[in-house]
Amino acid sequence: MTGAVRGGTSMPDLWMDTLAQAVLLTEGGVVTRLNAAAARLWGVPQERAEGRPVLEVVRRHTLETLLERGGELELEVSGRTLRCAATREGTAAALIVEDVTEHRRREAELREATAVLSHEFRTPVAALRGVLEALEYDMPRELSQNFVRQGLQETERLARLVEDLAVGFRPTRARTLPLAEAFTRAERLLGTELGARQASLTFGPDHLVRADPDKLLQVLLNLIENALKYGPVGKGIEVQTAERGTWIEVCVLDHGPSIPDTDSLFQAHTRGAGAPGQGSGMGLYIVRSIVQGWGGQAWVERRGERNAFCFTLPGVAGLG
Structure with missing residues (x-):
């Protein structure tokens, strides 16, 4: 007698059914037992799986081979990541599958x-x-x-x-501040780079906005640094500002070449085609993440002969 029985199910079987991992036991290439998680994973009722060849249940030659040889591997199945481990002893084998998505x-x-x-x-x-x-x-x-x-x-x-x-x-440490405060900080921090690129930096009219000053500075630095890096030497960079209802639009304009597939630039670890040097591809991703955090939008468009990297942030009435 292998174990106490309750309602026709042995205690070891009940214990297996409490596991979150899928467990499948075989003997000579035939399924002898699978627990409840395995039945859900492969969509096969436990009573119908027992006595059938392994391949008919798991429906993957990769898993059949794993059971024959033993070892571990990871599989991508229907958007899920499964970690599979198999062990053997003689003709008996066990397969354990864990969802690690x-x-x-x-x-x-x-x-x-x-x-x-x-x-x-x-x-x-x-x-x-x-x-x-x-x-x-x-x-x-x-x-x-x-x-x-x-x-x-x-x-x-x-x-x-x-x-x-x-x-x-x-959460963001937002406060009301004039854009000019962030512009002054950005210009000071980028002074060396502006000199090296022989570039001037001009700013549009001031506006009161509601934002985290450090996050706003990070957005400006990323966009102006990109303009310096990818624009031609000696060309000025302009930061335009405009009211858009209750929002303030800020655009950094450079004289770089036209950019195809602009939306993909805001994805993580993505750089523009032909981008010189090395980079993490995270700058514009950070920009969009910060801007979306305060409810704004970030995008790129072509304005005449210049690229415009734009974002919006909440405006505060009172400064024109």
Whole structure:
């Protein structure tokens, strides 16, 4: 007697049916038992599966071979990721199948979050390096204090990013601010790059907006850096602003070549065709994610001879 029986089902069988993993047992290539999860996975009632050849139940030669040889593998089946493991002892074999789709999704989200944070850390770290390099030289006290203030500001920004990493991206710290405040910060931080590219940077009329100042700065930096990187040397970059109902539209215009398939640029790890150098392909993905977080939209369009990288953010009445 192999075990106590309740209602015609042995206790070991009841235990197998409580498992979340699909379990299939075979003897000589014939199914001797499968639990409830396996019956759901392969759509075969338990009583009908027993005594049938393995292939008739699992309907995949890959799994049949795995049972014959033993080992592990992962399969993509109907949009699900299945981790399969098989063991053998003589003519008996067991197959265990676990749905790891959610686990793989979380791993992908973690990789994506790491890429986003890596991209966001780059700008304040570069700014701090510039501040420290400048402070190595003798300069008037007023100028050195200005560099110290800039360094402290970027240190605070880094601290916020560390907090975001610790708590899994907190809700935005939105406040009302003039666009000119973000424009001034962006122009200061990009001064070296603007000089290297011999490019001027002009801004449109000021507007009051509602946004997280650091996230708004990140959007502007990403778009202006792209314009500098992909536009011709010596050409000016213009940041246009306009009211669109209760929203404010901001567009960064460059003199780069026309861009095909613009919507795909906002996907993660995607770069434009023919993009020079190396890059993470995360910049525009970050832009769209931030903008959508405050309910706005981000897009690219062609305006005359220039590319316009645009986004919208909530406006606040009172500043024209």
